[in-house]
Amino acid sequence: MSRxxxxxxxxxxGGVVALVFFAFPVYWMFATAFKPTNDILSYTPHWLPVPFxxxxxxxxxxxxxxxxxxxxxxxxxxxxxxxxxxxxVLAALAVGRFDFRGRKAYMLMVLIVQTAPxxxxxxxxxxxxxxxxxxxxxxxxxxxxxxxxxxFTIWTLRGFVMAIxxxxxxxxxxxxxxxxxxFMRVVFPLLAPGMVATSIFAFVTAWNEFLYAxxxxxxxxxxxxxxxxxxxxxxxxxxxxxxxxxxxxxxxxVVVFFLIVQRRLVxxxxxxxxxx
Amino acid sequence: MSIGNEDLLAGARGAPAxxxxxxxxxxxxxxxxxxxxxxxxVPYLLILPSVVAFVALLGYxxxxxxRISLLKLDLAELIQRTTVFVGLANYRAIFTDPFFWxxxxxxxxxxxxCVALTMVLATxxxxxxERLGGAMRLALSIALVLAWATPPLTATVVWQWLFDTQxxxxxxxxxxxxxxxxxxxxxxxxGLSTFAIIxxxxxxxxxPFVALTLYAGLTAIxxxxxxxxxxxxxxxxxxxxxxxxxxxxxxxxxxTFLSIIWDFKVFTQVFLVRHGGPDRQTITLSLYAYQEGIxxxxxxxxxxISMVMVVMLVLALTFYIRYMLRTQxxx
Numbered sequence: 316m317s318r319x320x321x322x323x324x325x326x327x328x329g330g331v332v333a334l335v336f337f338a339f340p341v342y343w344m345f346a347t348a349f350k351p352t353n354d355i356l357s358y359t360p361h362w363l364p365v366p367f368x369x370x371x372x373x374x375x376x377x378x379x380x381x382x383x384x385x386x387x388x389x390x391x392x393x394x395x396x397x398x399x400x401x402x403x404v405l406a407a408l409a410v411g412r413f414d415f416r417g418r419k420a421y422m423l424m425v426l427i428v429q430t431a432p433x434x435x436x437x438x439x440x441x442x443x444x445x446x447x448x449x450x451x452x453x454x455x456x457x458x459x460x461x462x463x464x465x466x467f468t469i470w471t472l473r474g475f476v477m478a479i480x481x482x483x484x485x486x487x488x489x490x491x492x493x494x495x496x497x498f499m500r501v502v503f504p505l506l507a508p509g510m511v512a513t514s515i516f517a518f519v520t521a522w523n524e525f526l527y528a529x530x531x532x533x534x535x536x537x538x539x540x541x542x543x544x545x546x547x548x549x550x551x552x553x554x555x556x557x558x559x560x561x562x563x564x565x566x567x568x569v570v571v572f573f574l575i576v577q578r579r580l581v582x583x584x585x586x587x588x589x590x591x
Numbered sequence: 592m593s594i595g596n597e598d599l600l601a602g603a604r605g606a607p608a609x610x611x612x613x614x615x616x617x618x619x620x621x622x623x624x625x626x627x628x629x630x631x632x633v634p635y636l637l638i639l640p641s642v643v644a645f646v647a648l649l650g651y652x653x654x655x656x657x658r659i660s661l662l663k664l665d666l667a668e669l670i671q672r673t674t675v676f677v678g679l680a681n682y683r684a685i686f687t688d689p690f691f692w693x694x695x696x697x698x699x700x701x702x703x704x705c706v707a708l709t710m711v712l713a714t715x716x717x718x719x720x721e722r723l724g725g726a727m728r729l730a731l732s733i734a735l736v737l738a739w740a741t742p743p744l745t746a747t748v749v750w751q752w753l754f755d756t757q758x759x760x761x762x763x764x765x766x767x768x769x770x771x772x773x774x775x776x777x778x779x780x781x782g783l784s785t786f787a788i789i790x791x792x793x794x795x796x797x798x799p800f801v802a803l804t805l806y807a808g809l810t811a812i813x814x815x816x817x818x819x820x821x822x823x824x825x826x827x828x829x830x831x832x833x834x835x836x837x838x839x840x841x842x843x844x845x846x847t848f849l850s851i852i853w854d855f856k857v858f859t860q861v862f863l864v865r866h867g868g869p870d871r872q873t874i875t876l877s878l879y880a881y882q883e884g885i886x887x888x889x890x891x892x893x894x895x896i897s898m899v900m901v902v903m904l905v906l907a908l909t910f911y912i913r914y915m916l917r918t919q920x921x922x
Binding site for chain 2: 326327329330332333334336337338340341343344355356357358359360402403405406407408410412413415416417421423424426427428430431432433434435437438439440441442447458459460462465469505517522523525526530541544545547548555558559562564565566569570572573575
């Protein structure tokens with residue numbers, strides 16, 4: 316009996332250690348952002364953000380060009396996600412609803428490009444975009460993020476399409492609806508939650524992307540938020556308050572989105588792999 | 592519609608309920624689709640946009656990286672738009688450069704360390720999650736999702752703050768816990784120590800996905816199997832080896848492959864910590880390609896380095912794809 320209680324205590328202890336390890340850095344980011352500089356630059360850590368200040372946020376937002384960074388990030392991310400969703404819905408319907416020659420080859424291609432090493436394609440993309448006079452132009456990033464996010468979107472949406480019973484469409488068609496009508500009225504509403512979950516993941520991918528934005532965009536007015544964040548360290552040296560205040564609002568939407576959709580997505584990446 | 596935990600386990604169930612295979616050939620769909628020929632064209636029209644995008648934005652760059660790796664393409668050639676084929680000269684140049692080999696070896700060792708750490712710790716966490724009580728398990732799951740969701744860029748910044756030389760929490764905690772005097776200890780002075788921090792950042796973010804996936808697999812193992820193996824007198828290690836390991840094998844393999852692919856090509860975290868420093872000691876292959884190409888304008892040589900990355904990733908990918916093909920019938 317006491318041995319079992321000992322195991323219980325050990326388990327919970329392990330749980331607490333893991334909890335601190337994973338949650339503390341995130342907490343520390345938010346806490347630092349709200350602390351006065353004197354409390355940040357202290358040899359003994361101040362564990363709570365008391366007293367509390369918003370000065371770092373106001374300083375971060377008032378840095379030059381912040382408006383551009385925010386606008387660029389939203390513009391690039393949303394355009395890429397919408398385009399990728401549009402292409403992916405069509406493809407997901409094809410592979411989820413039709414049997415056609417080449418279907419398996421197509422899915423294999425999607426699976427392969429889902430793990431495509433974009434880090435290794437930096438050079439040809441740079442040369443290509445330069446040739447198209449797209450360097451330092453936001454549409455370049457839209458194109459890149461579109462192709463980054465599309466494979467995963469197709470792969471995941473296909474699962475959602477296949478989860479919608481075929482009989483529902485067929486019933487609608489028996490009632491006289493055409494195939495496009497059956498899709499719009501029956502499949503589309505049922506697919507919407509899956510589309511939201513998948514787009515959120517695509518949004519996060521594009522929102523976080525650093526390397527391509529860093530290499531392809533040259534003017535400060537074309538930077539996205541990740542570039543803005545990375546410039547804090549060199550410009551401010553050790554202005555940790557400013558860095559954390561900039562990181563917090565950048566991170567918050569992503570974390571909230573993730574908490575909402577992660578249950579659907581834990582399986583997304585491996586789901587295909589382990590069925591059957 | 593959400594994909595439940597039970598769906599994750601390989602072999603636990605038969606074919607998915609909705610098979611896409613059978614062509615709808617009943618009256619309803621024939622009537623709706625019109626003539627058979629038109630119906631046959633529809634799926635091709637639907638995949639056409641994505642195929643065009645893949646060819647233009649992935650196939651073509653892939654072709655270009657091969658081509659550029661055979662060119663002398665520095666700033667002069669780039670500006671004058673001249674094409675100078677040099678055959679395998681770029682490959683010869685990098686393969687005879689000792690620095691290239693040390694970068695390659697360190698990238699492989701670094702990847703292997705990150706993947707091994709991720710897999711071992713994630714397995715332990717998955718087992719821990721299964722044993723924890725409800726409230727504690729929920730709290731830990733949320734903490735895991737927090738770390739997973741944090742943008743890699745922010746994670747890098749925050750961990751550098753935690754390991755800050757003067758005011759970092761880690762130095763204070765180590766001192767307070769009696770590990771000696773860590774005040775003003777710099778973690779970024781040597782290549783090994785810097786690599787350790789980079790690995791910590793990557794593993795911190797990589798564990799949650801693997802742990803949650805494995806945990807989902809664990810919950811799908813029927814209770815009776817545990818009972819049965821316990822009746823047979825198996826201890827904890829025996830249970831792990833002869834029950835959990837075989838049942839979760841597919842998940843272990845898939846998450847290992849994915850981790851290898853992700854960690855091998857990682858750029859952001861490595862670059863942002865010290866831009867490859869101190870003294871170029873934390874340059875990995877993806878940083879090396881960036882520095883040779885974008886920063887030094889030796890695009891041909893950078894493309895050759897990229898090709899080495901592509902070939903190594905293709906090797907890892909071949910195992911992954913072969914495995915997926917074998918296990919997944921409704922691909």
